[in-house]
Amino acid sequence: MFDRLNVVAASVFVFFFALVTVLGFIAARWKSADLNHITEWGLGGRRFGKWVTWFLLGGDLYTAYTVIAIPAVVYAVGAYGFFAIPYTITIYPFLYLTLPRLWAVSHKHGYLTAGDFVLGRYGDRWLELAVALTGIFATMPYIALQLVGLEKVIGALGISGEGWLQEHAPITIAFVVLALFTYKSGLRAPALIAFVKDAMIYIFIIAAIVIIPYQLGGFGKIFDAARVAFEAKVAAKTVPAAGVTLLPGQIGPYVTLAIGSAMALFMYPHALTGTLAASSGRAIRQNTMMLPAYSLVLGLIALLGVMAIAADIKVKNPQDAVPQLVLWAFPDWFAGFCLAAIALGALVPAAVMSIGAANTFTRNVWKPFIHPQMSSQEESFLAKLVSLIVKIGALMVIFFMPTQFALDLQLLGGVWMVQIFPAMILGLFTRWFSGPALLIGWAVGMVVGTALAWGEKAWVPVHALKWDIPLIGIIDSGLGFAAYNGLTSVLANLVVAFLLSLLIRPSAPDETSPADYEDRVVA
Amino acid sequence: MKLLILLLPCVVALWVPLYNFEPPALFGMPFFYWFQLLMIPVSALAIFIADRIGKA
Numbered sequence: 001m002f003d004r005l006n007v008v009a010a011s012v013f014v015f016f017f018a019l020v021t022v023l024g025f026i027a028a029r030w031k032s033a034d035l036n037h038i039t040e041w042g043l044g045g046r047r048f049g050k051w052v053t054w055f056l057l058g059g060d061l062y063t064a065y066t067v068i069a070i071p072a073v074v075y076a077v078g079a080y081g082f083f084a085i086p087y088t089i090t091i092y093p094f095l096y097l098t099l100p101r102l103w104a105v106s107h108k109h110g111y112l113t114a115g116d117f118v119l120g121r122y123g124d125r126w127l128e129l130a131v132a133l134t135g136i137f138a139t140m141p142y143i144a145l146q147l148v149g150l151e152k153v154i155g156a157l158g159i160s161g162e163g164w165l166q167e168h169a170p171i172t173i174a175f176v177v178l179a180l181f182t183y184k185s186g187l188r189a190p191a192l193i194a195f196v197k198d199a200m201i202y203i204f205i206i207a208a209i210v211i212i213p214y215q216l217g218g219f220g221k222i223f224d225a226a227r228v229a230f231e232a233k234v235a236a237k238t239v240p241a242a243g244v245t246l247l248p249g250q251i252g253p254y255v256t257l258a259i260g261s262a263m264a265l266f267m268y269p270h271a272l273t274g275t276l277a278a279s280s281g282r283a284i285r286q287n288t289m290m291l292p293a294y295s296l297v298l299g300l301i302a303l304l305g306v307m308a309i310a311a312d313i314k315v316k317n318p319q320d321a322v323p324q325l326v327l328w329a330f331p332d333w334f335a336g337f338c339l340a341a342i343a344l345g346a347l348v349p350a351a352v353m354s355i356g357a358a359n360t361f362t363r364n365v366w367k368p369f370i371h372p373q374m375s376s377q378e379e380s381f382l383a384k385l386v387s388l389i390v391k392i393g394a395l396m397v398i399f400f401m402p403t404q405f406a407l408d409l410q411l412l413g414g415v416w417m418v419q420i421f422p423a424m425i426l427g428l429f430t431r432w433f434s435g436p437a438l439l440i441g442w443a444v445g446m447v448v449g450t451a452l453a454w455g456e457k458a459w460v461p462v463h464a465l466k467w468d469i470p471l472i473g474i475i476d477s478g479l480g481f482a483a484y485n486g487l488t489s490v491l492a493n494l495v496v497a498f499l500l501s502l503l504i505r506p507s508a509p510d511e512t513s514p515a516d517y518e519d520r521v522v523a
Numbered sequence: 524m525k526l527l528i529l530l531l532p533c534v535v536a537l538w539v540p541l542y543n544f545e546p547p548a549l550f551g552m553p554f555f556y557w558f559q560l561l562m563i564p565v566s567a568l569a570i571f572i573a574d575r576i577g578k579a
Binding site: 079082085086088089090092093094096097218219220221222223244245246251258259285288289293295296299303 | 553559567
């Protein structure tokens with residue numbers, strides 16, 4: 001099991017892992033309060049100021065999987081992987097306009113989840129359930145992918161096993177530790193760990209962006225090597241399209257993937273949990289100006305993909321490119337540090353995701369449909385329990401499902417997640433749309449999005465805007481380019497919700513009033 | 524005005540023909556890459572300006 005073990009790198013790695021484990025348990029006493037209350041356990045008591053929120057959201061959104069997957073795409077096909085940049089640029093102006101309103105109304109009415117808000121706004125139980133289940137099902141494969149990131153890093157340290165048990169032992173241990181401190185400390189644990197993790201990621205990337213191009217003879221040589229590699233790949237037809245800049249056929253998917261992903265991101269339970277834990281709308285606004293610092297880091301990390309090509313790193317799975325590049329470029333002790341940074345990058349989002357899913361299940365599935373008279377203590381207990389179950393579920397996904405399937409599911413999860421965008425975001429500004437209309441729009445979007453993704457061999461994220469529908473014939477949008485399924489399907493969702501809202505006028509009560517959405521004047 | 528300032532960096536970042544080419548390179552990095560990276564702090568600055576306008 002330890003034949004190829006890199007002792008120095010592994011020791012540094014284990015040291016940092018042990019450090020955050022201790023932090024995770026100490027976190028229970030930080031800003032101490034009664035953790036048997038769900039707002040305390042699952043939302044840190046809404047007491048995180050601008051800096052804690054910055055570290056928490058940065059650690060929560062820019063996950064280990066992202067740090068592995070984005071440069072993997074750049075390594076494999078080049079410019080296309082940079083869609084992450086317009087994606088992250090588009091997010092923050094949008095957040096600036098919307099999330100402080102959601103925070104204000106949630107603070108006023110004690111909402112913890114997207115489902116809570118939807119129920120309060122539209123008074124529709126079934127829409128609440130739809131929003132909650134979408135969040136839970138989209139989050140599960142996302143947590144599983146954090147494990148994939150963790151597994152890649154542990155593999156790079158030289159720990160590998162022959163047997164099934166040995167192969168999975170390291171991530172099982174890591175995840176059990178994670179599950180225990182999340183159970184005990186709730187959202188405080190990832191918030192405290194995020195400080196360490198984010199600081200480590202910044203050190204890693206600053207070192208990488210200076211040292212590696214120096215070793216490789218500058219960016220000019222790096223991109224020259226990449227150009228040759230992509231041209232060879234296209235000529236050999238191993239990939240349909242690759243290049244240092246985008247090919248004409250890639251532009252449509254590039255833009256629509258960026259827009260669709262930006263619309264989906266803050267619908268996820270983990271993103272909302274991190275945001276609603278802020279102490280004020282002002283803290284969220286300030287974060288929309290501060291969080292782009294992480295986008296810059298992500299952009300630089302994406303460049304590691306082309307550096308790996310120039311460093312002549314040959315891996316069967318592109319997701320191994322970054323860990324291998326780190327081992328190639330740095331002395332063992334610093335490689336261990338960098339790999340630990342990526343691994344901790346899996347723990348923070350995995351913790352927040354499981355808390356977000358647990359809050360959602362407790363508040364929007366169990367409480368309304370099974371046990372309406374739950375006390376706050378019972379809510380907190382159930383949420384803790386569900387956070388454990390969710391993590392075991394993610395571990396099972398990794399054990400028993402092919403990784404490619406988890407990856408496809410996560411892509412599909414993004415398409416599902418964006419379907420709650422109309423109910424959530426339109427709801428922050430208007431009550432013109434009615435609950436039943438939004439619910440039917442959601443269902444249409446789910447079916448269209450899933451159907452578009454259905455491919456012969458694998459699920460595909462983009463689809464030409466031209467369909468051959470049995471019995472109806474060929475429908476061509478005339479736009480002549482392919483688009484991200486999430487965007488196509490949410491547009492269908494919006495049209496249906498709009499048309500049906502003309503017919504079905506809202507009749508259910510709205511417990512919010514326009515003033516609830518405005519920030520209170522903070523003295 | 525505030526909305527316009529917030530919208531501008533998004534439109535530029537999504538307008539691929541504006542930056543989908545290699546020269547002029549910066550320290551050997553093609554325009555495609557450094558321009559998009561540069562747009563990140565520019566977008567943060569735009570939000571900052573919009574926020575200031577909102578307060579005034």
